Amino acid sequence: MITEIQQTAEVAGYLWEKGWAERNGGNITVNITESIDPDTKSLPPIAGPFPIGKTLPRLKGCFFYCKGTQKRMRDLARAPMANGSIIRICDDCSSYEIIAENPVKPTSELPSHLAVHDYLLSKGSPYRASLHTHPIELVALTHSRKWMEKDAATRMLWSMIPETKAFCPRGLGMVPYLLPSGVELAEATIKAIDDDYDVVMWEKHGVFAVDTDIMSAFDQVDVLNKAAQIYIAARNMGFEPDGMTDAQMQELTDVFGLPK
Numbered sequence: 001m002i003t004e005i006q007q008t009a010e011v012a013g014y015l016w017e018k019g020w021a022e023r024n025g026g027n028i029t030v031n032i033t034e035s036i037d038p039d040t041k042s043l044p045p046i047a048g049p050f051p052i053g054k055t056l057p058r059l060k061g062c063f064f065y066c067k068g069t070q071k072r073m074r075d076l077a078r079a080p081m082a083n084g085s086i087i088r089i090c091d092d093c094s095s096y097e098i099i100a101e102n103p104v105k106p107t108s109e110l111p112s113h114l115a116v117h118d119y120l121l122s123k124g125s126p127y128r129a130s131l132h133t134h135p136i137e138l139v140a141l142t143h144s145r146k147w148m149e150k151d152a153a154t155r156m157l158w159s160m161i162p163e164t165k166a167f168c169p170r171g172l173g174m175v176p177y178l179l180p181s182g183v184e185l186a187e188a189t190i191k192a193i194d195d196d197y198d199v200v201m202w203e204k205h206g207v208f209a210v211d212t213d214i215m216s217a218f219d220q221v222d223v224l225n226k227a228a229q230i231y232i233a234a235r236n237m238g239f240e241p242d243g244m245t246d247a248q249m250q251e252l253t254d255v256f257g258l259p260k
């Protein structure tokens with residue numbers, strides 16, 4: 001099995017164990033074009049073509065591994081090819097075929113995930129993986145207007161432990177509530193990524209993260225959620241945590257050459 005698919009199964013298991021993937025919640029798509037061997041590339045489709053609902057010119061001939069629609073992360077962890085599929089984007093850039101192994105229809109979020117991949121390629125980004133999940137403490141933060149202010153949550157989370165800024169150096173972008181699965185949510189997410197965030201928070205819903213591979217996207221969310229847990233633990237002890245100082249955080253940026 002392709003490494004990216006093994007890695008996706010591993011991450012899907014973590015999402016379930018963390019309580020971030022109830023029922024069929026969450027989505028993963030990985031651009032695996034560079035890992036597909038020539039024999040697989042020329043395989044005839046087992047289903048399709050199906051319309052994407054969008055024309056995405058940079059994805060012509062690209063291959064993606066996608067979680068299947070209505071499939072559970074906990075099932076994908078055990079059986080990735082029964083709960084996800086490999087698709088190929090057709091030459092018209094607006095439809096796809098399923099090429100392996102079972103005709104599992106990809107996530108209903110496919111158009112928005114693919115729009116993000118198309119955007120990443122347009123920017124020459126090395127990012128090939130996108131993750132949507134429901135991390136409990138991060139979602140809880142978005143129920144307060146205070147933390148929805150631009151970079152308010154980023155500053156607080158970075159100040160909880162130094163690793164947060166080191167390993168999620170672009171912070172947490174915020175997208176006000178929009179209907180799940182909609183075109184508007186996809187567009188707002190791309191705008192936030194374009195505003196230089198790898199992890200974007202959807203108010204009262206979940207996160208959307210992009211990175212070079214799915215493990216790295218998961219790690220960024222995991223690091224941020226850990227910081228939120230530390231904040232909540234301090235509040236539960238009855239006090240507002242001090243957080244690291246601005247000078248301490250600036251020192252991290254200088255010493256580690258961080259982008260912000």
Ligand SMILES: [Zn+2]
Pocket residue numbers: 025026132133134180205206
């Ligand atoms: Zn969701």
